Amino acid sequence: MISPSMQQALADQLNREFYSAYLYLAMSASCSHNDFNGAASWLRLQYEEEHVHATKIYNYLTGQGVKVTLSSIDQPPSEFGGLLEVFEASRRHEQEMTSRLNELSDQALKEKDHATYNLLQWFVNEQVEEESTVGGIIAKLRLVSDDGYGLLMIDNELASRSVAVI
Ligand SMILES: [Fe+2]
Numbered sequence: 001m002i003s004p005s006m007q008q009a010l011a012d013q014l015n016r017e018f019y020s021a022y023l024y025l026a027m028s029a030s031c032s033h034n035d036f037n038g039a040a041s042w043l044r045l046q047y048e049e050e051h052v053h054a055t056k057i058y059n060y061l062t063g064q065g066v067k068v069t070l071s072s073i074d075q076p077p078s079e080f081g082g083l084l085e086v087f088e089a090s091r092r093h094e095q096e097m098t099s100r101l102n103e104l105s106d107q108a109l110k111e112k113d114h115a116t117y118n119l120l121q122w123f124v125n126e127q128v129e130e131e132s133t134v135g136g137i138i139a140k141l142r143l144v145s146d147d148g149y150g151l152l153m154i155d156n157e158l159a160s161r162s163v164a165v166i
């Protein structure tokens with residue numbers, strides 16, 4: 001049995017995962033417009049991955065007999081700047097998501113809701129991986145700075161991501 005306040009907290013997180021998906025799709029559209037097609041493809045796969053995250057929470061709630069009420073999704077920005085700014089915005093967003101997931105985990109522990117805590121630990125681990133991946137991309141982008149050839153190399157490398165790692 002999930003407490004009403006935990007149900008609400010998970011419904012809010014479900015919304016945030018959909019917003020994440022939306023944000024990555026907006027980033028993908030921006031990169032696509034700026035002809036960074038590798039980054040656009042990478043971000044598009046990240047959009048799909050965030051969609052899977054949202055579905056994972058949805059499935060958990062419905063599986064536990066909770067009636068899910070969906071709320072509206074905020075509009076993401078449409079301009080992000082260059083590639084470095086895109087991935088810095090991604091990192092800021094993921095850090096915010098990590099702190100929200102930590103708060104949710106604290107609540108689950110406090111309520112001795114171990115099933116929810118278990119679900120949330122999957123997300124906490126996923127955040128570690130996402131922050132590390134995005135951090136690696138940012139490090140490379142900082143290295144090449146405004147060098148056009150370097151940016152093209154990184155864009156090509158981003159194009160090689162073939163699946164939404166879940
Ligand atoms: Fe996520």
Ligand SMILES: [Fe+2]
Nearest residue numbers: 020050094130
């Ligand atoms: Fe994420």
